[in-house]
Amino acid sequence: MKEIKVGTENEKDCLVTVRDGKGVNIDVEAKVELTREDIVDVIDECINLYDVDNINITVREFGALDYVIRARTCCALYKFTGKKVKEKVFTRRETERDKLRRSRLYVPGNNPRLQINAGIFGSDCIILDLEDSVPPEQKEAARFLVKEALKTLDFEETEVWVRVNREFLEEDIEQVLVGNPHGICLPKSECADDVKEVERIIEKYEKMYSIKGTKLMPIIESARGILNLEEIAGASDRIVALAFGAEDFTRDIGGEKSWDTLLYARSKLVTVAKSFDIQALDTVYSRIDDIEGLMEETRRIIKMGFDGKGAIHPEQIRYIHECFTPTEEEVEYAKRVMEAIEEAKKKGLGAISLDGRMIDKPIVKRAERILRLGGVL
Amino acid sequence: MINAAGREIPSELAGRKLKPYRGPFSTRPSGRRKAPRIKFHDPRKSKVLKSIREAIKKVGLKDGDTISFHHHLRNGDHVVNMVLDTIARMGIKDIRLAPTALFPVHEKVIQHIKNGVVTRIEGSMNGPIGAFVSEGGKLKEPAILRSHGGRARAVASGELDIDVAFIAAPICDDYGNCNGRYGKSAFGAMGYAYTDTVYAEHTVVITDNIQPYPVTPPIVQQTFVDYIVKVNSIGDPSGIQTGTLRITRSPARLKIAREAVNVLAAAGILRNGVSIQAGAGGISLAATKFVHEYMKKHGIVGSFVMGGTTKYVVDMLREGTMMKILDVQSFDLAAIESLRTNPMHVEINNTFYADIHSGGCAVDKLDAAFLGGTEIDINFNVNVNTHSDGKLLHGIGGHQDVAAGAGVTILLMPTVRGRIPTIRKEVTTVTTPGETVDVLVTERGIAVNPRREDLIEDLKGKVPLVDIEDLYKRVRRFCREPKEPKLGDEIVAVIEYRDGTVIDVVRAVKS
Numbered sequence: 001m002k003e004i005k006v007g008t009e010n011e012k013d014c015l016v017t018v019r020d021g022k023g024v025n026i027d028v029e030a031k032v033e034l035t036r037e038d039i040v041d042v043i044d045e046c047i048n049l050y051d052v053d054n055i056n057i058t059v060r061e062f063g064a065l066d067y068v069i070r071a072r073t074c075c076a077l078y079k080f081t082g083k084k085v086k087e088k089v090f091t092r093r094e095t096e097r098d099k100l101r102r103s104r105l106y107v108p109g110n111n112p113r114l115q116i117n118a119g120i121f122g123s124d125c126i127i128l129d130l131e132d133s134v135p136p137e138q139k140e141a142a143r144f145l146v147k148e149a150l151k152t153l154d155f156e157e158t159e160v161w162v163r164v165n166r167e168f169l170e171e172d173i174e175q176v177l178v179g180n181p182h183g184i185c186l187p188k189s190e191c192a193d194d195v196k197e198v199e200r201i202i203e204k205y206e207k208m209y210s211i212k213g214t215k216l217m218p219i220i221e222s223a224r225g226i227l228n229l230e231e232i233a234g235a236s237d238r239i240v241a242l243a244f245g246a247e248d249f250t251r252d253i254g255g256e257k258s259w260d261t262l263l264y265a266r267s268k269l270v271t272v273a274k275s276f277d278i279q280a281l282d283t284v285y286s287r288i289d290d291i292e293g294l295m296e297e298t299r300r301i302i303k304m305g306f307d308g309k310g311a312i313h314p315e316q317i318r319y320i321h322e323c324f325t326p327t328e329e330e331v332e333y334a335k336r337v338m339e340a341i342e343e344a345k346k347k348g349l350g351a352i353s354l355d356g357r358m359i360d361k362p363i364v365k366r367a368e369r370i371l372r373l374g375g376v377l
Numbered sequence: 378m379i380n381a382a383g384r385e386i387p388s389e390l391a392g393r394k395l396k397p398y399r400g401p402f403s404t405r406p407s408g409r410r411k412a413p414r415i416k417f418h419d420p421r422k423s424k425v426l427k428s429i430r431e432a433i434k435k436v437g438l439k440d441g442d443t444i445s446f447h448h449h450l451r452n453g454d455h456v457v458n459m460v461l462d463t464i465a466r467m468g469i470k471d472i473r474l475a476p477t478a479l480f481p482v483h484e485k486v487i488q489h490i491k492n493g494v495v496t497r498i499e500g501s502m503n504g505p506i507g508a509f510v511s512e513g514g515k516l517k518e519p520a521i522l523r524s525h526g527g528r529a530r531a532v533a534s535g536e537l538d539i540d541v542a543f544i545a546a547p548i549c550d551d552y553g554n555c556n557g558r559y560g561k562s563a564f565g566a567m568g569y570a571y572t573d574t575v576y577a578e579h580t581v582v583i584t585d586n587i588q589p590y591p592v593t594p595p596i597v598q599q600t601f602v603d604y605i606v607k608v609n610s611i612g613d614p615s616g617i618q619t620g621t622l623r624i625t626r627s628p629a630r631l632k633i634a635r636e637a638v639n640v641l642a643a644a645g646i647l648r649n650g651v652s653i654q655a656g657a658g659g660i661s662l663a664a665t666k667f668v669h670e671y672m673k674k675h676g677i678v679g680s681f682v683m684g685g686t687t688k689y690v691v692d693m694l695r696e697g698t699m700m701k702i703l704d705v706q707s708f709d710l711a712a713i714e715s716l717r718t719n720p721m722h723v724e725i726n727n728t729f730y731a732d733i734h735s736g737g738c739a740v741d742k743l744d745a746a747f748l749g750g751t752e753i754d755i756n757f758n759v760n761v762n763t764h765s766d767g768k769l770l771h772g773i774g775g776h777q778d779v780a781a782g783a784g785v786t787i788l789l790m791p792t793v794r795g796r797i798p799t800i801r802k803e804v805t806t807v808t809t810p811g812e813t814v815d816v817l818v819t820e821r822g823i824a825v826n827p828r829r830e831d832l833i834e835d836l837k838g839k840v841p842l843v844d845i846e847d848l849y850k851r852v853r854r855f856c857r858e859p860k861e862p863k864l865g866d867e868i869v870a871v872i873e874y875r876d877g878t879v880i881d882v883v884r885a886v887k888s
Contacts, residue, residue: 011795012795031795031796032764032765032766032795032796032797032859033766034765034766034767034859034860034862035796035797035859035860037860038796038857038859038860039796061796062795063794063795063796064795064796065793065796065855065856066796066855066856066857067855116793116855117628117629117820120629120632120820120821121628121632152854152855153855154821154851154852154854154855313628314628314629314632315628315631
């Protein structure tokens with residue numbers, strides 16, 4: 001007899017078991033008995049969506065929100081029936097190319113407990129991860145959960161991305177684009193063809209779902225990727241940022257992780273990104289208890305020209321932002337630069353000087369960046 | 378009748394007229410407190426008895442009497458179960474149980490309800506006992522739940538007449554002087570034992586440690602004590618004191634704690650002389666720690682910190698951010714040690730702490746307090762007693778007292794617990810009225826009670842504020858409104874306000 005199990009017995013999750021049956025039988029064990037009928041309602045909707053007549057569904061619920069129950073049940077029904085169903089595509093406002101991306105919080109794709117509050121910590125981006133944080137046997141479940149999370153949770157103004165699997169590009173994108181994320185992170189990007197392939201798949205499903213504007217963030221985490229940075233950066237107009245993945249890169253080159261080991265890769269990544277007018281985002285800081293180390297590294301990569309840093313724990317976000325926040329003096333100077341430009345424009349002057357120093361384009365650019373980071377612009 | 382919290386309550390229940398809640402400070406008491414019995418002890422005789430049975434015999438406990446306990450042994454307590462088991466074996470029935478609080482370790486009370494030994498409960502109910510009583514048809518009369526201050530008031534006024542107060546003590550002399558500070562079962566402050574020893578007809582100390590006269594400080598005094606019983610053990614130390622209470626590690630809960638401190642700082646409350654109520658719940662614990670860090674960083678010295686005393690509270694005293702600790706209950710070893718050695722760590726009793734019908738209580742002197750709850754509604758009413766499914770699972774503790782007393786009462790609460798949203802249109806049970814709750818801090822935003830225009834003005838532009846109804850709506854987008862529980866007609870418990878009026882009733886839950 002066919003039996004499918006999806007989900008876990010962890011807090012805020014549920015375990016759905018589907019078997020052959022005569023007629024539809026739903027058996028729910030709820031953490032709070034009062035909510036049992038609501039859970040049955042959610043399962044009923046899923047059964048209608050997949051249009052099954054003979055089935056036994058058992059759900060053990062441990063404080064799971066509706067979206068989790070829906071994701072687990074639909075995944076189980078999909079595996080059971082092999083059916084693809086048409087779903088309503090989520091509408092979300094497109095993001096801007098040069099939005100602030102100081103911090104991006106990686107959130108495991110198959111863990112409801114860590115997803116529910118992902119939007120409340122003030123990170124500039126959230127990356128719902130289908131890749132490294134999800135074991136192979138949970139990939140399918142994670143796709144459904146991320147899709148439902150995208151459709152349901154209150155990410156509010158936070159930009160949401162999905163990191164997909166290189167091996168399951170089409171399966172991942174087909175599912176998660178229903179939730180219409182702002183963009184797709186492509187791990188282990190190594191050449192222009194990698195980017196073109198994912199772009200082709202995105203276009204296919206954007207068309208099918210009548211959405212547009214999905215952005216791309218190639219993650220560079222191999223020697224070959226660093227070598228081919230230029231062709232990667234130029235491979236698609238959808239690319240708004242290049243992200244660096246230090247763990248895999250270090251392993252790939254056979255080195256040991258240190259500032260020096262990564263310096264060339266970081267330098268090249270910033271240089272290429274800036275020459276293509278896209279953002280350069282640094283790798284995550286993996287020692288979550290070492291706040292000093294996080295802040296030191298963040299300050300250094302900011303000096304190099306990076307626009308953002310990855311976070312694997314919500315507590316890291318505010319420290320990253322603190323590093324990106326310009327000093328009052330920097331903000332004051334930037335304001336004066338902008339005023340001087342206004343003044344010169346009014347007077348019709350070509351050359352502008354401030355405190356006896358020529359103000360050229362890069363200085364203006366820097367002033368604008370500081371005002372944005374300082375929350376003034 | 379509809380009371381001032383908008384709740385429907387009967388005018389009479391189990392032969393007792395109920396006074397509806399009319400507002401936090403609207404009851405003016407009259408008359409006199411209860412006069413305790415004049416006691417006599419023949420100095421040629423010993424107060425120390427061989428067994429609990431002997432003590433029960435000597436005090437003449439009989440069917441229908443009321444016995445009381447204090448809860449400082451928390452989940453390590455052996456005394457409640459020992460006494461009830463003895464009473465049951467002696468064939469005494471129809472007892473009214475009046476503890477200051479019960480814990481899961483007291484689950485056995487259910488057996489004593491089933492066999493008719495316990496037929497009424499006044500005080501607190503939690504966990505398994507509350508769930509059992511919620512089914513309906515278990516008690517002869519509805520339970521009466523009171524806050525710590527409300528209970529002290531009821532005992533002193535004679536509303537709650539105690540026949541025998543059983544006092545668990547980790548150290549005692551042969552005349553009955555005892556405190557909670559020393560011995561293998563030490564638990565620290567024993568503030569909740571005070572009113573019971575003063576007003577009960579009989580006071581029996583149960584101890585596992587008799588030391589030479591005089592045991593000092595005599596927190597419970599010889600003048601009130603009739604008998605002393607020596608037993609092997611009054612409690613299990615691992616359930617009495619926790620090593621160190623753990624601060625939450627949940628990033629969302631830490632955010633709540635941090636934001637609560639931001640609110641206090643932005644409102645200008647964290648200044649020299651500030652006084653604060655600290656909680657022992659995971660989020661309040663974190664908030665207490667963050668307040669300490671903030672005050673230390675800015676060189677602020679407060680006047681006192683009160684509430685469940687923990688290591689984090691002791692740190693404030695030791696590191697100079699607070700001048701004094703007022704302690705009714707000590708939660709961990711650091712608190713017990715501090716109470717023993719630091720004269721600025723002062724033990725207080727329940728009347729001093731929270732009795733509104735007194736010449737003044739310490740909660741009135743609080744500038745700010747951190748509190749929790751199971752639900753809050755858009756009018757800021759807070760439910761501490763029941764869950765959204767109607768089951769009675771918690772006692773009131775000091776919630777009503779502290780909320781009414783503190784200058785700014787901040788409720789710390791996540792917006793969602795499992796599938797259940799905590800912000801409701803109307804709470805399942807009103808424990809603490811909204812007019813005494815000022816700020817709600819959640820992981821998804823901070824809402825100030827519109828009644829506090831002054832506070833809103835102070836916080837504007839400094840802390841992002843949201844309307845509580847917007848917060849309610851935001852959460853509903855991903856967490857659906859739970860169904861209303863199916864309730865029976867039977868009232869299983871009365872929720873008294875601290876002044877003795879009735880703020881709500883709890884009805885039986887139909888299964």
